[in-house]
Amino acid sequence: xxxxxxxxxxxxxxxxxxxxxxxxxxxxxxxxxxxxxxxxxxxxxxxxxxxxxxxxxxxxxxxxxxxxxxxxxxxxxxxxxxxxxxxxxxxxxxxxxxxxxxxxxxxxxxxxxxxxxxxxxxxxxxxxxxxxxxxxxxxxxxxxxxxxxxxxxxxxxxxxxxxxxxxxxxxxxxxxxxxxxxxxxxxxxxxxxxxxxxxxxxxxxxxxxxxxxxxxxxxxxxxxxxxxxxxxxxxxxxxxxxxxxxxxxxxxxxxxxxxxxxxxxxxxxxxxxxxxxxxxxxxxxxxxxxxxxxxxxxxxxxxxxxxxxxxxxxxxxxxxxxxxxxxxxxxxxxxxxxxxxxxxxxxxxxxxxxxxxxxxxxxxxxxxxxxxxxxxxxxxxxxxxxxxxxxxxxxxxxxxxxxxxxxxxxxxxxxxxxxxxxxxxxxxxxxx
Numbered sequence: 307x308x309x310x311x312x313x314x315x316x317x318x319x320x321x322x323x324x325x326x327x328x329x330x331x332x333x334x335x336x337x338x339x340x341x342x343x344x345x346x347x348x349x350x351x352x353x354x355x356x357x358x359x360x361x362x363x364x365x366x367x368x369x370x371x372x373x374x375x376x377x378x379x380x381x382x383x384x385x386x387x388x389x390x391x392x393x394x395x396x397x398x399x400x401x402x403x404x405x406x407x408x409x410x411x412x413x414x415x416x417x418x419x420x421x422x423x424x425x426x427x428x429x430x431x432x433x434x435x436x437x438x439x440x441x442x443x444x445x446x447x448x449x450x451x452x453x454x455x456x457x458x459x460x461x462x463x464x465x466x467x468x469x470x471x472x473x474x475x476x477x478x479x480x481x482x483x484x485x486x487x488x489x490x491x492x493x494x495x496x497x498x499x500x501x502x503x504x505x506x507x508x509x510x511x512x513x514x515x516x517x518x519x520x521x522x523x524x525x526x527x528x529x530x531x532x533x534x535x536x537x538x539x540x541x542x543x544x545x546x547x548x549x550x551x552x553x554x555x556x557x558x559x560x561x562x563x564x565x566x567x568x569x570x571x572x573x574x575x576x577x578x579x580x581x582x583x584x585x586x587x588x589x590x591x592x593x594x595x596x597x598x599x600x601x602x603x604x605x606x607x608x609x610x611x612x613x614x615x616x617x618x619x620x621x622x623x624x625x626x627x628x629x630x631x632x633x634x635x636x637x638x639x640x641x642x643x644x645x646x647x648x649x650x651x652x653x654x655x656x657x658x659x660x661x662x663x664x665x666x667x668x669x670x671x672x673x674x675x676x677x678x679x680x681x682x683x684x685x686x687x688x689x690x691x692x693x694x695x696x697x698x699x700x701x702x703x704x705x706x707x708x709x710x711x712x713x714x715x716x717x718x719x720x721x722x723x724x725x726x727x728x729x730x731x732x733x734x735x736x737x738x
Contacts, residue, residue, distance in 0.1 A: 315537035315545070316676055316711055318472055318634070320511075324593050324600040326475040330483070332604045333617050334587065335409060339381050339608025340402040340645040341367060342394050346447025348372055349400055359386045364414040364583045367403050374449045377439040378648075380405055381586035381606040383412040395630045395644050397637055402645060405608070415582035423490050423579065431498035438584045440575050444477075444541070444568030445631065447649040450575070453565050460499040460563055464550065465492055465506040467515075467569035468534060470541035471632025473593040474652040477570050478515060479602050480589050481508075484573045485522040491576030492529055495567065504529035506569070507550055511536040538634065539709045545678055570651075590646060592618060596626040596655030605646050611653060612642040621655060629654040634710035665718045673712035673722055679705045683712040683722045690729020695736065703733040 343351045351368045361367060361380040370376040388404040416437055420426055426434070436451035444466055465488070469477045481488055492504045504526075508515055510533040519531045532550045534540050540549065543566040547553050553562040574585040586607055593600040598619030605614060615621065629636040630644075630653055639653075673683040682701055689697040703726075712722035 315535070315540070315678070316715060317536070318538045318714070320536070321473045321593070322475050322478070324473065325591055325602050326478055328601050330479060330589060330604050331599075331601045331618065333609065333614055334604065334606055336382070336407060336606055336609040336613060338387065338404055338406050338610070339606055340392055340404045340610065341378060341380065341608045342392075342400055342402050342645055342647055343368055343378075344394055344396070344398070344400040345370065345376060345378075345441060345647075346649060348374070351378070353389065353403065355386050355403065357386050357388060360384070361386060361405060362412040362414040363586050364416060367405075374452060375436065376441065376449050377437070377584075379439065379584045379586060381608050382407040383410050384408040393639075393641050393644050395637075395639065395647055395650055397639070402608075413583060416584065417582050419582040420579045423494055423576075426494065426579070428497050431494055434579060435575060438575065438578050440571065440578075440585075441649055442568055443570040443574065443588070443649055443651065445635075445649065445651065450567065450571060453560070453567070454495065454498050456499065456560060456565075458560050458563075460501045460560065460565055462503045462505060462551065462564045463492060463496050463499075463501045464543075464546065464559070464564050464566045465504065465569050465572055466541060466543060466546060466566055467506055467508045468541035468546060470509075470538050471634055471636075471652075473654055474591045474632055475593075476589045476591045476602055476651045477568070478512065480570050480573055482515060482518055484577070485518050487573045487576040487580075488519075488569055489522050489526060489529065491572035493526065494576065494579075495565070495572065496528070499565065501565070502528060505532050505550055506530070507532050507534055507546055509534055509536045509540065539678055539707075539711065542678060542707065542709065585648065588646070588648065588650070590650055591652035591654075593652065594629075594654040594656045596621055596623050596628075596657055598622050607646055607648050609646045610642075611644050611646060614646075615642060623657045625658045627656050627658045629656065634714070635708060662719045664720045667720060668718055670717060672715045672717065676711050676715050678709060678711060679707060681705060681726070683726050684720075686729050687722055687725030690725060690732055693732065695733065698729060698733040703730045706730040 350372045353368045362383045365380045384406045387406045392402045394400045440450040442448045523529045555561040628639045708727045
């Protein structure tokens with residue numbers, strides 16, 4: 307397959323082999339955890355604890371209080387040491403609840419564990435999702451209960467196991483280790499909205515994962531494993547629907563009878579039903595040529611990244627760049643003194659390459675040809691620089707996902723993505 311892989315898609319070297327064949331490294335005894343009072347879209351929380359309070363794994367320590375109700379929980383047992391401002395993986399400074407681990411792992415169940423999923427009443431499934439504070443683990447961090455609390459007709463639950471960003475393999479290894487939970491969770495979600503079909507999408511270059519999943523669904527004829535081309539950004543749900551179901555929608559997949567959930571989201575929900583506890587651990591990918599070790603790591607939510615990196619041997623090289631997320635859509639961190647959030651899937655560390663000086667735009671239209679959103683990136687960038695609001699509206703600035711493709715394919719080495727993202731943010735700020 308060539309560098310370019312057809313309209314709206316590009317082939318990018320994955321570097322998945324750095325981590326996807328290694329065992330999971332476990333670091334489950336942090337001295338402290340810092341639980342951020344921020345999720346992907348909100349910093350509006352009611353705090354239920356104070357300094358000195360004793361909490362257990364599963365204690366509800368705060369609840370989001372805007373138009374979505376999302377509880378957050380302690381991931382260790384111990385005493386609340388502080389509520390203070392710290393750097394967040396988003397780059398912002400936000401309040402965190404700091405808990406000193408007593409290493410007793412005392413637990414506070416939210417409900418009695420459900421040994422047999424078939425006995426869970428259909429109408430209770432969404433309530434369990436809500437009670438557990440399940441968030442989408444694919445990066446967006448959207449409250450999962452909102453998707454499934456619907457009276458619209460749904461015929462298909464589409465499970466996103468694509469993981470299209472380079473380096474990241476936390477979903478892949480989670481699926482391999484927990485295929486049974488993925489299938490059970492998919493069946494539950496299908497039953498919650500009376501969907502007749504389930505699809506689990508993975509890339510075609512993962513034969514061992516495909517084998518595990520096809521064997522797991524032998525008794526479930528209503529769930530299909532679909533392999534997609536190994537191109538970027540196939541993990542974007544709009545492109546994934548187009549590839550697997552040949553359907554297009556305006557704003558949300560449910561408009562065409564589909565709900566999309568990330569594979570790890572489904573696994574963690576399924577596991578929580580078995581334990582009666584919210585997800586308090588997660589698997590993250592630590593990778594890149596700036597780390598001594600590249601590996602997937604299981605950690606407690608709230609563990610400080612610096613502590614994990616030190617435990618894995620630290621950094622190597624010079625002029626290093628630390629990234630939260632993937633190299634295409636991730637954001638650069640100025641510090642490793644940040645806590646692992648419930649939706650964090652990866653941290654990369656790369657030796658910074660010397661940037662080539664950009665040359666004038668060649669008007670080659672590659673950015674247009676390969677934009678998965680069907681936009682005109684350079685025109686958007688220029689309109690943003692000139693603050694041309696009407697033109698930004700006509701060019702659909704709000705549709706940009708900052709996927710990075712336009713910069714990746716630009717022969718002039720122009721940082722088109724940054725320019726388009728600024729144009730989009732400027733346009734959206736006018737409506738806040």
